[in-house]
Amino acid sequence: MNTLAEDAAPFRAPIELIARALRRERVRAGLSMGEVARRAGVAKSTLSQLESGTGNPSLETLWALCVALEIPFSRLLAPGRPETRVIRAGQGPAVHSAESDYQAILLSASPPGARRDVYNIAAEPGPGRSSDPHMPGVLEHVVIGAGRALVGTAEEPVELGPGDYIAYPGDVPHVFRALEAGTRAVLVLEHV
Template sequence: MEDLRTRIARTLRRERETAGMSVSELARRAGISKATVSQLEGGSGNPSVETLWALGDALGVPFAVLVDQRAAPPHLVRASGIPGVPSESAPYVATLLAASPPHARRDIYLIQAEPGRPRDSEPHLRGTTEHVVLISGEALVGPADAPVRLTPGDYLSYPGDEAHVFEAALPGTSAVLVSELR
């Protein structure tokens, strides 16, 4: 589990960069020294609640964003674990994999990939979650530091606001990808 200082450092830098602010500008808006911001982004220092609150206000994010653990770890559903198989008496089975939260924005993509160079993606906007259902082939998908091998019918959700990868392992690999921003 990531320690609090490391989590604050990673999150503070990500939020500052997402806001397009320099260290100096963030320090000015928060009313703290530039050295303090640099130390916190470097994983050193011992910030008070007041300091973190001021940084959150300056960045336009709640205090909890700077200190909370990631709320949604990767979620995997294997095709073999989905109940219900189409038959003559019930030729259609629909299984809800992930309900849309209120006010979410979603983009849906059809992915077609061949083995070779993986598709490495930088983090998207904060709050992005990606959902992948593999249609054909085989692929390594998900967080860059811990991708999951998917086979046809498997579903995986993972944080899209962290570095992630899609790497086809077999020719003719295809998937549906839904990018969701909350």
């Protein structure tokens, strides 16, 4: 099952971070558990499990909850106080798609006052990652590091290779589909 990575030391099971963040953001928004679950299109029991730290969510479930709470995805995985951090290749708090062979590792969350998130993407050929629109004004920037991928808006994706860069609106349906094994990229979400 494609769910949160639990083998990427020293970032074992970021579910504790997610549980605290979901609870905090739901209370901050003044919403009941039932209302957040309804807005996200998930079962209330699923949200309850996630808030108690016992769930094992997919990337799609977490994105839906972030949209329902109107928060950037990175707020679920961001560490507390800023500090020097080195994240070695293949390590870090990772989430996996339930629909495709796609993994996102949060490299840097947007600090207070700044509005950007940076992810390291690992994807393999097969069904691509189709993303629903994010919050209004989100712009995505992608740089391909290895392999080839079809990236961009769902209506006009572009084939990219190593070193290629693309920017596109993230508040419309968009895709990332690996065309070669070992495709790697850096994704920056800009919240404007």
